[in-house]
Amino acid sequence: MSEKLIGACIFGQSGGLTAVINASAYGAIRAALDAPEITKVYGAAHGIVGVLNDQLYIMDEEDPKELELLLHTPSSELGSCRYKMADPEKDDTDYRRILEIFKKYNVRYFFYNGGNDSMDTCNKISRYMESVGYECRVMGVPKTIDNDLYGTDHCPGFASAAKYIATSCMEINKDSRVYDNGMITIVEIMGRHAGWLAASAGLATFFGSGPDLIYLPEIDFDMDRFFSDVEKIYKEKGKVFVAVSEGIHYADGSFVSEAKTSATDGFGHAQLGGLASLLANLVKAKTGAKVRGIELSLLQRCGAHLASQTDINEAAAAGKTAVEEAVRGMTGCMTAFKRVMENGRYRCEMELLPLSSVANYEKKVPLSWINSEGNGVTQELIDYVLPLIQGEPVLPLEHSLPRYARLKKVLAK
Amino acid sequence: MSEKLIGACIFGQSGGLTAVINASAYGAIRAALDAPEITKVYGAAHGIVGVLNDQLYIMDEEDPKELELLLHTPSSELGSCRYKMADPEKDDTDYRRILEIFKKYNVRYFFYNGGNDSMDTCNKISRYMESVGYECRVMGVPKTIDNDLYGTDHCPGFASAAKYIATSCMEINKDSRVYDNGMITIVEIMGRHAGWLAASAGLATFFGSGPDLIYLPEIDFDMDRFFSDVEKIYKEKGKVFVAVSEGIHYADGSFVSEAKTSATDGFGHAQLGGLASLLANLVKAKTGAKVRGIELSLLQRCGAHLASQTDINEAAAAGKTAVEEAVRGMTGCMTAFKRVMENGRYRCEMELLPLSSVANYEKKVPLSWINSEGNGVTQELIDYVLPLIQGEPVLPLEHSLPRYARLKKVLAK
Numbered sequence: 159m160s161e162k163l164i165g166a167c168i169f170g171q172s173g174g175l176t177a178v179i180n181a182s183a184y185g186a187i188r189a190a191l192d193a194p195e196i197t198k199v200y201g202a203a204h205g206i207v208g209v210l211n212d213q214l215y216i217m218d219e220e221d222p223k224e225l226e227l228l229l230h231t232p233s234s235e236l237g238s239c240r241y242k243m244a245d246p247e248k249d250d251t252d253y254r255r256i257l258e259i260f261k262k263y264n265v266r267y268f269f270y271n272g273g274n275d276s277m278d279t280c281n282k283i284s285r286y287m288e289s290v291g292y293e294c295r296v297m298g299v300p301k302t303i304d305n306d307l308y309g310t311d312h313c314p315g316f317a318s319a320a321k322y323i324a325t326s327c328m329e330i331n332k333d334s335r336v337y338d339n340g341m342i343t344i345v346e347i348m349g350r351h352a353g354w355l356a357a358s359a360g361l362a363t364f365f366g367s368g369p370d371l372i373y374l375p376e377i378d379f380d381m382d383r384f385f386s387d388v389e390k391i392y393k394e395k396g397k398v399f400v401a402v403s404e405g406i407h408y409a410d411g412s413f414v415s416e417a418k419t420s421a422t423d424g425f426g427h428a429q430l431g432g433l434a435s436l437l438a439n440l441v442k443a444k445t446g447a448k449v450r451g452i453e454l455s456l457l458q459r460c461g462a463h464l465a466s467q468t469d470i471n472e473a474a475a476a477g478k479t480a481v482e483e484a485v486r487g488m489t490g491c492m493t494a495f496k497r498v499m500e501n502g503r504y505r506c507e508m509e510l511l512p513l514s515s516v517a518n519y520e521k522k523v524p525l526s527w528i529n530s531e532g533n534g535v536t537q538e539l540i541d542y543v544l545p546l547i548q549g550e551p552v553l554p555l556e557h558s559l560p561r562y563a564r565l566k567k568v569l570a571k
Numbered sequence: 572m573s574e575k576l577i578g579a580c581i582f583g584q585s586g587g588l589t590a591v592i593n594a595s596a597y598g599a600i601r602a603a604l605d606a607p608e609i610t611k612v613y614g615a616a617h618g619i620v621g622v623l624n625d626q627l628y629i630m631d632e633e634d635p636k637e638l639e640l641l642l643h644t645p646s647s648e649l650g651s652c653r654y655k656m657a658d659p660e661k662d663d664t665d666y667r668r669i670l671e672i673f674k675k676y677n678v679r680y681f682f683y684n685g686g687n688d689s690m691d692t693c694n695k696i697s698r699y700m701e702s703v704g705y706e707c708r709v710m711g712v713p714k715t716i717d718n719d720l721y722g723t724d725h726c727p728g729f730a731s732a733a734k735y736i737a738t739s740c741m742e743i744n745k746d747s748r749v750y751d752n753g754m755i756t757i758v759e760i761m762g763r764h765a766g767w768l769a770a771s772a773g774l775a776t777f778f779g780s781g782p783d784l785i786y787l788p789e790i791d792f793d794m795d796r797f798f799s800d801v802e803k804i805y806k807e808k809g810k811v812f813v814a815v816s817e818g819i820h821y822a823d824g825s826f827v828s829e830a831k832t833s834a835t836d837g838f839g840h841a842q843l844g845g846l847a848s849l850l851a852n853l854v855k856a857k858t859g860a861k862v863r864g865i866e867l868s869l870l871q872r873c874g875a876h877l878a879s880q881t882d883i884n885e886a887a888a889a890g891k892t893a894v895e896e897a898v899r900g901m902t903g904c905m906t907a908f909k910r911v912m913e914n915g916r917y918r919c920e921m922e923l924l925p926l927s928s929v930a931n932y933e934k935k936v937p938l939s940w941i942n943s944e945g946n947g948v949t950q951e952l953i954d955y956v957l958p959l960i961q962g963e964p965v966l967p968l969e970h971s972l973p974r975y976a977r978l979k980k981v982l983a984k
Contacts, residue, residue, distance in 0.1 A: 333588055547972070
C-alpha cells in the first residue's frame, strides 16, 4: 500500500481490564516480533504513562512460550492506566514528551489497546505526530467488557465477561431457589452506560436457570415499578432473582447508586458499586422478605477460567491485524469486528475503522432488544451474544490452578 | 453383617449448599436404585421438612442420564432446609410425624446429607427410631464447604469451594495490581467459625498470584495490628491484597462484621454490605488509599464450573458408601474420609464414624498451620488442601453454558 517503514514499535494497554486483553497483546506482540519491518518490540509499562515515564519492556527478550501464555492470563500483564491526555491543541506537553521517547527509540509504530477513552488518546497521538511531521503509524486495538465501542459488531473482552456472568447467574439461580422459605436475590453487574453485560444474564434465563428480572441503563429506572415487578413475582413464586446494571439511573439521569460515594476515577466517572446492597436493603424494607445482594465485582472482568475461546481468538486476531495492517501502511485506524452469518453459522471478519469515527461514542443495547416491560431481554439479544461465548479454552494449569504468563519485563535503557 | 432389611429409603439434603452436594445425592440414589434390598427410593423435598410435610419425590421415576447430571449440578437439587429439631426427649412431635411417614412408605433406610446440624438431626432420628423399636437404618453423609466436621479428614464440598476461592483470588490478584496508582483490595470469604476457606486463598499466594495477608477466625482479630500490617505492605509495594474470613472476631468474641463502632464511612453514609466493605471503608479512612472490598458471596459455594474432580468423586463415594454400608447392616453412622499418603501420593479411603461422635463439634484450622504473625498460612496448610482440589471435571455443556440435571420430581402420593 505505501512504502516500507522500518523502526521499533510500542504496544500499550489502557483502561479497564478484561479476561482477554492479554490475548490481544499476544496477537500484536507476536505479529510485531515476526514482522521484518519492526526492529524492536516494546511493551509500555502502564500504557501511555509508561511511554511518558520512559518505562518500556523489551518484548524481544521474552521466552516465546511465556508470551503465548498471555492468551490465558487475565488482566493487563504490562500494566494499565487511566491517564487522560489534554487536547494537543490546548496543551502539548505530553505529546512533546511522547515524541521525544518515540525519537529516542526510533518508534515508528504505536499500538494502543483500550476502550473509548483509549481510542481517543490514540487518535490524539496520531493527529499530533502527523501535525509535527513525525512518521509513525498509530493503530487502536479495541477492548472493553462494556461492549460499547462504536462501529464494531462487538468488542474483545465482552464475550468472556458475558460468559462469566451467564454461568455465574446460572449457579446463583440454582443456589438462591433452594430453601423452603422466600428469597429475593439481587445481582449487580458492571456497565456504566450500556447494559450489554447485565443483558447477558438473560442467557442464563434462556437456558433455564437465570434472573426473572433484568434492568439496564438503556431504560430509565423507576423504583415503584421495580418494587411492583419484584413483589408480583415474589407473591407468585416466593423466589425472585433480579439482575441490575450498575449504571441504572432515574429519568433525570442520576444514578440509582449515586448517593453512595463521591469518589471518581481519573476520567471523572463516578465510582459506582454498592448498588446491590442498596437495592437489597430497600427491597427488604418493602417486602420483609429475606433478600441477598451480590456484586459480581471485578471477578466478571478477570474470570479467564471461564473465557470464551471465540473471544480469545478474536482478541488475538484484533492485535495481529492492527500490526499487520500498520506494516502494510495503514494508520489512524482501529481494528473492528464484522459479523458474518452464513447458513446460520457465525463468522467474524476483521476490518479497519478510522479512529476519529469510534472515539468517544458509546454503543448501547438497542431498545428493541429489551422487552416491552423494560425488565428483560428479547430473543434478538440472545441471538447476538450466544455465538460470541462459544468454545472452552484448554487452560494451562499447574496443580489444577491457573498457570499465568511469567514475563521477565526487561526495561529498555 | 446383620440380616437383610427390605424396604424403601429416603435421601434428604440439608443446610448450606455446596458445588458437589448433588454428587453425594447421585452416589446415594444410584446405589439405592441398584440395591435389591431397597424397594423404592424417595428424595425428600427440602430435607427433613419434606418428610414432615409428606413431600417425597420418587427417584425411581427419573431418567438415569438426568440423574447422572447431578454430578455437575451445583446447589441442592432436591431442596434444602435449615430446620432445627427439638430433642426427642423434650418434644417428640416431629419424631412421631417422621415415624408416621416412615411407616406410610415402609421406609427402612434414611440418608441425610448435611453439616454439623444435619448430623445432629440424623443422630436424634436414629436414637428415636431405636427407642420406639422401629427398625430403620439411619446414615449421615457429610457436606460442608466450611470443612469443620469433626472426625473426617475433610468434608465433601470444601475442596471445590477452596478451588473456586484460590482461582478467583489468583484472578483478582492479577486485576488488583495493574494500575499505576496504589490499591488495596479486601476479599471476604465464607467461614463463620473455622477459617479453612479463607486459608485456601493461600493456595493462590503459593502459586504466585494471591493475597499478601490472610486473617482467620482461629486468631483473635486486632484492628490496630491489621492496619499496621496493611500499611507496612502498602508503603513497600503500593498494592495490598487482603483475604479475610467472614467470621473474624475480636478477643471478646464479637464479630468484626457486627461492630457498631464504625457504623458510618468517611462521608457519614450508613454502612451497606458486609465485612469487606466495612474493612474497605476503615482502611480507606486510615490510609487515604484507593480500596476495594469484594465479597465472594455464594458464588464460592455454588461454583460447579470450577469444581474439583477429586471432590466430586469423593462426594459421590460418600453417598454410595452410606447406602451400601446401611444395606450391609450399619446404622447411626456418618461416612468419613481417611487420608492415606503413599509415596507422596494422596488417596482417600471411606470409613464410618458413629453419628454421636461427630454431631455438633467444630474442627478448626490448627494454629500451627497459621504463621507466627497471624496473617498467613504455612506450608502444612497448602500440603493439606492441594491434593483435594486436583482434577478438572468434563462439564456437560449446552451452547457453552452449563447443562444441569432436569429432574421430573414426581411426588409420591
